Amino acid sequence: MPNDGLRLYSYWRSSAAYRVRIALNLKGLEAEQVPVHLLRDGGEQHASAFQQVNPQGLVPALQHGQRLVRQSMAIIEYLDETFGGPPLLPATARDRARVRALAQLIACDVHPLGNLRVLQYLEREFKATPEQREAWVRHWLALGFAAIETLLTESPATGDFCEGERPGMADCLLLPQIYNARRFKLDLAPYPTVRRIEARALALTAFQRAAPEAQPDAPPPV
Numbered sequence: 001m002p003n004d005g006l007r008l009y010s011y012w013r014s015s016a017a018y019r020v021r022i023a024l025n026l027k028g029l030e031a032e033q034v035p036v037h038l039l040r041d042g043g044e045q046h047a048s049a050f051q052q053v054n055p056q057g058l059v060p061a062l063q064h065g066q067r068l069v070r071q072s073m074a075i076i077e078y079l080d081e082t083f084g085g086p087p088l089l090p091a092t093a094r095d096r097a098r099v100r101a102l103a104q105l106i107a108c109d110v111h112p113l114g115n116l117r118v119l120q121y122l123e124r125e126f127k128a129t130p131e132q133r134e135a136w137v138r139h140w141l142a143l144g145f146a147a148i149e150t151l152l153t154e155s156p157a158t159g160d161f162c163e164g165e166r167p168g169m170a171d172c173l174l175l176p177q178i179y180n181a182r183r184f185k186l187d188l189a190p191y192p193t194v195r196r197i198e199a200r201a202l203a204l205t206a207f208q209r210a211a212p213e214a215q216p217d218a219p220p221p222v
Contacts, residue, residue: 006031007063009053011038012215015111015176016072017060021215022172023076025206027085031062035217038116073100073107076169088169099163102151102170106177110144113137114180137184145181148174149191158193160200167201175201179212 008024008031010017024031036059037044044050045057054061054070062069062078069078080088089096112118114137122128122136152158162170178198181188188195201207212218 005065007034008032009034009036009050009059009061009063010215011036011059012212012218014038014059015180016058018176018179018210018212019072019172020060020062020075021210022175022207023079023088023169025209026088026167026172027079027083029079029083029085033216037217073103073169076172080169086166088172090163090168095157095163098155098157099168099170102148102162103173105144105147106173110140110177113140114184134184138186141181141184141186144177145186145188145191145194149194152193152197161197167204167206171197171201175207
């Protein structure tokens with residue numbers, strides 16, 4: 001992979017950062033990873049140094065020269081519009097709208113309800129137990145995956161991947177959300193199309209290299 005002067009602020013288990021790592025790999029781009037540990041010392045994302053990178057205190061953030069791009073979907077589209085390599089969005093407006101809708105379903109409606117800061121708030125303010133936190137996450141995951149499965153199954157545009165026969169932006173978001181679902185022990189049996197796309201994606205090096213456990217800041221296996 002060429003070195004294109006990219007720096008990615010990331011955390012190994014952040015699903016939003018995971019999305020961007022997949023996109024980088026699909027585009028054939030290399031980025032220097034700057035780990036931001038979301039749990040150590042109360043969360044390094046809250047430190048003043050990182051707040052200058054992203055005032056939201058969230059990963060990922062992508063630095064390209066003097067430019068900082070925040071929010072995973074904005075980063076993915078920036079990479080697609082700035083660099084060559086396989087496109088991550090389809091050629092027509094209609095098809096791009098479908099891919100963005102699938103991606104936003106995950107990024108806006110499913111992922112935030114299981115995000116670390118939401119779960120920490122439930123525990124801190126409402127004394128939610130670990131079991132209650134996991135039940136909360138599974139509830140929203142199940143609703144989201146039911147919708148995703150229907151949209152994928154009913155559309156003739158679905159192929160080996162969410163849109164046709166080549167992975168793109170929707171797959172960049174889907175695979176990390178499946179990882180989260182497995183982490184929170186959601187039964188994925190009701191979602192055969194989702195599981196089929198997952199199997200196809202995980203056979204590709206771009207997805208394997210982006211996996212949380214493959215990251216330099218991932219803890220060693222026990």
